[in-house]
Amino acid sequence: MKKNIALLAALAMLLALLAGCAPSEPASTELGSSEHVVILVLDALSSAYLSELGSNSNLAKIAKDGAARLDAQCVYPSHTLTNHATIMTGVSAGAHGIVGNVRLQEGSLTTTIKSKEPEMLQSATIFEIAKAQGLKTAVVSGKKNLVTLFSKDCDVGVSNVHPLDYLGETPNLDNAEDNQDYFEMNLELADWVFESLYTVLEKEQPNITLVNVQSADYVGHRFGPNSDELKTAVERIDKALGKLYNKMKKSGMLENTTLIIVADHGMTESDQAINLNVLTMMNFPEAGAAIDGRTGYIWLNGTDKQAVIDFFSNVEGVAEIIERGSARAEELKVDAEGGPDLILNTEAGYVFLPPPMIDEYHGQHGSNDASDMTIPMIFVGAGIPAGAGIEMTDLRSLAPLVCQLLGISGGAFEISVPTLLPQQDLSDFKK
Ligand SMILES: [Zn+2]
Numbered sequence: 001m002k003k004n005i006a007l008l009a010a011l012a013m014l015l016a017l018l019a020g021c022a023p024s025e026p027a028s029t030e031l032g033s034s035e036h037v038v039i040l041v042l043d044a045l046s047s048a049y050l051s052e053l054g055s056n057s058n059l060a061k062i063a064k065d066g067a068a069r070l071d072a073q074c075v076y077p078s079h080t081l082t083n084h085a086t087i088m089t090g091v092s093a094g095a096h097g098i099v100g101n102v103r104l105q106e107g108s109l110t111t112t113i114k115s116k117e118p119e120m121l122q123s124a125t126i127f128e129i130a131k132a133q134g135l136k137t138a139v140v141s142g143k144k145n146l147v148t149l150f151s152k153d154c155d156v157g158v159s160n161v162h163p164l165d166y167l168g169e170t171p172n173l174d175n176a177e178d179n180q181d182y183f184e185m186n187l188e189l190a191d192w193v194f195e196s197l198y199t200v201l202e203k204e205q206p207n208i209t210l211v212n213v214q215s216a217d218y219v220g221h222r223f224g225p226n227s228d229e230l231k232t233a234v235e236r237i238d239k240a241l242g243k244l245y246n247k248m249k250k251s252g253m254l255e256n257t258t259l260i261i262v263a264d265h266g267m268t269e270s271d272q273a274i275n276l277n278v279l280t281m282m283n284f285p286e287a288g289a290a291i292d293g294r295t296g297y298i299w300l301n302g303t304d305k306q307a308v309i310d311f312f313s314n315v316e317g318v319a320e321i322i323e324r325g326s327a328r329a330e331e332l333k334v335d336a337e338g339g340p341d342l343i344l345n346t347e348a349g350y351v352f353l354p355p356p357m358i359d360e361y362h363g364q365h366g367s368n369d370a371s372d373m374t375i376p377m378i379f380v381g382a383g384i385p386a387g388a389g390i391e392m393t394d395l396r397s398l399a400p401l402v403c404q405l406l407g408i409s410g411g412a413f414e415i416s417v418p419t420l421l422p423q424q425d426l427s428d429f430k431k
Pocket of ligand 1: 043044079080081217265
């Protein structure tokens with residue numbers, strides 16, 4: 001009888017293990033140190049995509065090997081250049097000055113320029129802090145604007161447009177002939193970023209490397225967040241990530257390197273356009289407007305503020321208007337020197353775009369809706385305990401984390417290093 005009970009107990013334990021519900025030991029919550037940190041930004045890889053990848057994905061396995069929070073937040077406005085600037089400075093848009101991807105050219109009411117020039121950054125980056133302490137820095141990116149924005153204090157800057165001679169060839173997306181071609185070139189370029197990253201880490205041994213994998217963003221914009229193309233792009237990223245991770249593990253690189261995996265924002269399906277530029281020009285000729293996905297920016301130039309607010313409050317698809325100097329602007333930390341007087345957010349489904357262009361885009365981001373703001377945050381490798389969770393935080397916490405791991409100091413960060421938790425919640429991979 002005793003034998004049978006022991007057998008049953010063993011069987012029950014085996015079943016529990018197989019079902020994956022064996023109680024796990026609490027993980028350590030101590031952060032250690034590291035010599036090299038790689039910040040791998042999977043552009044626009046929304047937390048909503050994790051359930052498509054599932055618990056057997058490479059990303060899920062890497063999360064188990066390290067610390068994870070699957071519903072972390074980016075900062076507002078939820079755009080690429082804004083959030084990369086936040087990752088690199090540890091401060092919000094209002095403080096670093098990159099409010100969205102675009103701004104009006106000085107002296108113009110209609111010409112917009114990309115916010116990609118290094119002198120536009122109003123806060124010190126972790127590159128500057130690292131360089132001052134004798135460390136080496138690198139950017140490896142599928143988007144050339146990021147190489148430009150962080151070119152100050154960057155030792156090695158790599159994109160498909162600025163490749164290093166020892167890296168392989170890769171397509172230039174500007175040469176895509178049609179949508180199918182653009183899609184395939186994006187997959188190829190993302191693979192190239194992962195392969196180039198490993199080569200750069202091996203050859204250059206930078207202490208801080210910022211990486212951008214562009215494909216989920218570009219494919220999400222063109223085909224939409226719910227498209228088959230997006231699903232394929234995300235699966236392909238997961239495959240390349242798994243390959244990189246295994247190489248880093250096998251070579252021993254992961255023993256002195258920390259890999260930080262995050263997204264810069266999410267993505268929302270859209271199919272209706274609001275013609276912000278034309279509406280502004282026709283109704284408020286003194287004001288200037290710039291469009292940026294689900295956010296629009298207005299500089300009043302003496303135009304009556306209330307009249308502009310009253311007008312756009314009644315435009316279909318406008319969800320919110322944030323006034324410079326208001327409590328809401330302070331809460332979102334979005335008031336920057338030279339920044340817009342008003343920031344408009346669209347309702348889900350709408351974007352600021354000339355209507356004839358709407359068929360070219362099926363996904364956009366930029367608002368403070370959860371679909372645009374919620375992102376995965378995963379740390380693995382040197383200095384990171386396996387199986388840990390991360391207390392709710394946003395991308396501002398990465399700069400202090402990088403500094404702590406590398407043992408360097410400086411920077412005026414807005415929030416502190418992420419707090420690790422003894423348990424992790426990976427259920428977003430299953431939903
Ligand atoms: Zn982005």
